Amino acid sequence: MQINLYNSLTKTIEPFKPLEGNTVRMYSCGPTVYNYAHIGNMRAFLFADLLQRVLKTIGGNEIKWVMNITNIDDKTIRDSAPGSSAWNPEMGLQSDNLMENLLKFTQYFENSFLDDISKLGIRLDHFTAMPKATEFIPQMQELIRKIIENGFAYISEGSVYFNVSEWRKKDTYGKLYKIDFENFRAGVRIDSDQYEREDANDFVLWKYKKAGEPFWEFEIDGVICDGRPGWHIECSAMEKELLGLPFDIHTGGVDLKFPHHEDEIAQSKAGYGVEPTAFWCHNEFLEVEGQKMSKSLGNYFTLRDLMNQGIDPLDIRFAMLSAHYGSTYNFTFEGIKSARKARFRIQDYIYDLHNPSKGDIKTNIIDNSTEILKNENSNLKKSIKDSNDNQVKFGNRNHSNVNGDLDIGDIGIVGNQFIDKLKSDTYTSLATDIHTPKALANVFSFINTYPTYIINIEARKSAIEFFKELNNIFDVWKIEPRPVEEVNIPTEVTDLAEQRLQAKKSKNFAEADNLRQRIIEAGYSIKDTKDGYTIEKL
């Protein structure tokens, strides 16, 4: 199916097509590994994951997905420096070797990052590569040389800067983000770093070494420029190296539009002569309880924080995937609870598709369906009527008398056509700028309208196939029959349950409640059924 995507470059939704063949080459701005990632970061990674899964599942594309790991920047240097309070014994011992410290420190947080995204259902085997910035220093240096050769960068005190005003003579600077150069500096915090650049618009490609910082040797036309890369250059170099230019899609948070991505475009074009990517896709931010997440407000959460509160990471995944990536997402604990319930409603439906749990199927199907159809306002009645109006036949029967007393008569009045429609509607929503809320609404409407026990056997199989595919995208459900709890219930508990059943039969309800309380205290819950009970572990 054709995928349409909002492109930040054109600010419109455009049909997406890979530049070469059927393979989508996608680059996602990854984390700077100096701390545990917070849930705001997580949204960006979940969006990238969602996008690549939609392209794979619905677009039918092969995916080459690259996400970088920024392990060299001001913060990783600062926090890995000897004596840093951010150093954690699990990282190992600090040494006199600054570079070694940096790598140990960032490796620790890279591991925690991989751990976190795995818990969120992002699969590491979906990545083609996760390059670390420090592993591509020569490529960055090569790009910097090219930019200098082409006349769009200059060296100042051993650092290299991109010359924005020179570049503006050749091309637009401000493709993603409209820049008002007249008012650019008004009211803005002035950069506090000590590097000497000619113009405030210029950005650094390479920073000359400072005391106490790890550095790489770099000599440009006899000028010693030992130091380290600027922030933006790593992406330009690694994209070229790992994906080739131009590639198809670049993702990241909206905050990265400027300066990061803007500078990336300028650099790549100034150096390689090509813009990096055809599509820029940016996810909106996340707020917590309607406010910006910040440490000072006390609403700053890492995934670990939330898991310590007993939150299932898959509920976070589902909650975030339930909102459109282009809208601000309001993270609330209420919302997570609500997402969990919604997720399990679909899960229960999937379980039931394997084996409709409605007791005696033969009688129940007829009774319940008839019951539903008797009701004037029933959704099922409405949709069957609609379907009839549209001359859709279901099963092998043509229910021409649907407006009168409907004769269901046999099992499963919902056939494959209904599943086909569910699938095409849901996929169309996802193919239209990854509109997950619409897609899910569609699924819920279907679930509400068609209980599993009125779906015929064949269509149930199709439905299971559909959910399997959908789960290749959402990845929050289990596509299987309802698991049978293989819990060994202690005999003392079953004894209590038996006693309670007897108490109930003899209408001794006080005693029954008392026994139930004892069962709960033993760590089990008891639910009554028609003529018995079920016991579950709490």
Next chain:
RNA sequence: GGUGCCUUGGCCGAGUGGUUAGGCAGAGGUCUGCAAAACCUCCUACGUUGGUUCGAUUCCGACAGGCACCUCCA
């Protein structure tokens, strides 16, 4: 100061020039000694204010409120 986005029912969250999102919560019902679960039904909103229009939540303007970015924050 500049740039962009947003304001929908108790909460979350879609969408539309006139008819229906969806989820959660809540209410009623079926079942039931009670409870739980499940299922059925119900709950009809669009920040304020002008304008365009036969008709605006939807288009235009103003205002109010919120958010983001403006040189290394996803």
